[in-house]
Amino acid sequence: MNTRLLLVGCGKMGSAMLEGWLARGLQASNVFIVEQTETAEKLEAQYGINGVPDIDHIREDFIPQVVLFAVKPQVLPDLIDSYKPLVRAETVFLSVAAGKTIDFFTSHLGEHARIVRAMPNTPAAVSRGMTVMCPTENVSIAQRDMCQTLLEAVGMVSWIEDESLMDAVTGLSGSGPAYIFHLVEAMAQAGEAAGLPADQAMTLARQTVVGAGFLLDASEESAATLRENVTSPGGTTAAALNVLMDPKTGLPELMTRAVAAARDRSKELAG
Numbered sequence: 001m002n003t004r005l006l007l008v009g010c011g012k013m014g015s016a017m018l019e020g021w022l023a024r025g026l027q028a029s030n031v032f033i034v035e036q037t038e039t040a041e042k043l044e045a046q047y048g049i050n051g052v053p054d055i056d057h058i059r060e061d062f063i064p065q066v067v068l069f070a071v072k073p074q075v076l077p078d079l080i081d082s083y084k085p086l087v088r089a090e091t092v093f094l095s096v097a098a099g100k101t102i103d104f105f106t107s108h109l110g111e112h113a114r115i116v117r118a119m120p121n122t123p124a125a126v127s128r129g130m131t132v133m134c135p136t137e138n139v140s141i142a143q144r145d146m147c148q149t150l151l152e153a154v155g156m157v158s159w160i161e162d163e164s165l166m167d168a169v170t171g172l173s174g175s176g177p178a179y180i181f182h183l184v185e186a187m188a189q190a191g192e193a194a195g196l197p198a199d200q201a202m203t204l205a206r207q208t209v210v211g212a213g214f215l216l217d218a219s220e221e222s223a224a225t226l227r228e229n230v231t232s233p234g235g236t237t238a239a240a241l242n243v244l245m246d247p248k249t250g251l252p253e254l255m256t257r258a259v260a261a262a263r264d265r266s267k268e269l270a271g
């Protein structure tokens with residue numbers, strides 16, 4: 001947790017990771033954050049971290065080991081070239097931007113730049129994230145280990161060699177937390193439709209998803225077995241699952257389309 005880190009963009013995903021790292025002992029003095037002026041000032045007040053409005057304001061003797069791009073993919077083309085002076089063997093560029101390919105980074109930063117394309121998710125804020133990473137060949141073992149340590153501090157890490165899978169990763173675990181939050185909304189809405197008061201329906205939906213998540217985490221059983229444990233033959237759950245598991249109109253079909261839509265959007269964001 002002593003990595004010298006330059007965090008470019010500290011919005012929802014950047015701050016989710018940062019909060020996880022600070023909770024794990026990342027030293028604020030080892031971090032610079034590039035953000036719009038007002039946000040930089042707020043972050044400085046909130047975390048005691050050096051916040052600067054652009055790369056030109058970084059202390060000259062600050063040589064980052066990791067430059068983490070956590071800005072929207074759409075703004076990356078405008079700012080990426082200004083980071084070229086930071087290219088050196090000891091610096092790895094870690095991007096979490098959806099869709100932005102390794103080719104995009106090498107075309108702007110040059111072939112010598114060491115790049116790791118990553119896809120985390122927001123549960124990183126509570127150290128329960130899922131991050132998948134894909135490195136360029138020139139990323140050293142030590143640099144891979146450094147990225148692994150950073151991201152492992154905020155959840156689980158997995159590496160892939162085939163970069164083309166990053167779009168599917170984005171569609172599943174990158175965007176996935178939103179599907180679960182929407183499930184809570186849908187369950188609450190359904191509870192209301194079944195006759196419960198709105199606030200009670202939301203409490204029940206929320207706690208059911210939280211409880212099921214904890215059970216999944218604590219148990220060594222598969223998701224299928226945990227589902228079966230709830231399902232009495234001829235009972236209420238079976239009646240609901242007949243609807244949810246319908247091969248034509250059920251959740252698997254709907255989820256397949258949702259993940260494919262996210263995957264396809266990730267491909268488009270490559271630009």
Ligand SMILES: NC(=O)C1=CN([C@@H]2O[C@H](COP(=O)(O)OP(=O)(O)OC[C@H]3O[C@@H](n4cnc5c(N)ncnc54)[C@H](OP(=O)(O)O)[C@@H]3O)[C@@H](O)[C@H]2O)C=CC1
Pocket residue numbers: 008009010011012013014034035036039053069070071072073075079096097098119120121122174175
């Ligand atoms: N949110 C998520 O669940 C996940 C997001 N990602 C990826 O993370 C990246 C960030 O997404 P997210 O955090 O949701 O987006 P946000 O808009 O919340 O965060 C981006 C931040 O970057 C700031 N910013 C804009 N321009 C610059 C600049 N030139 N220099 C420095 N900072 C700048 C924005 O400031 P301002 O708002 O003032 O413009 C904002 O605070 C995206 O590429 C996304 O694909 C990956 C996995 C999950």
Ligand SMILES: O=C(O)[C@@H]1CCC=N1
Pocket residue numbers: 098170174175
């Ligand atoms: O919605 C997005 O584009 C980003 C990438 C994954 C999650 N959020």
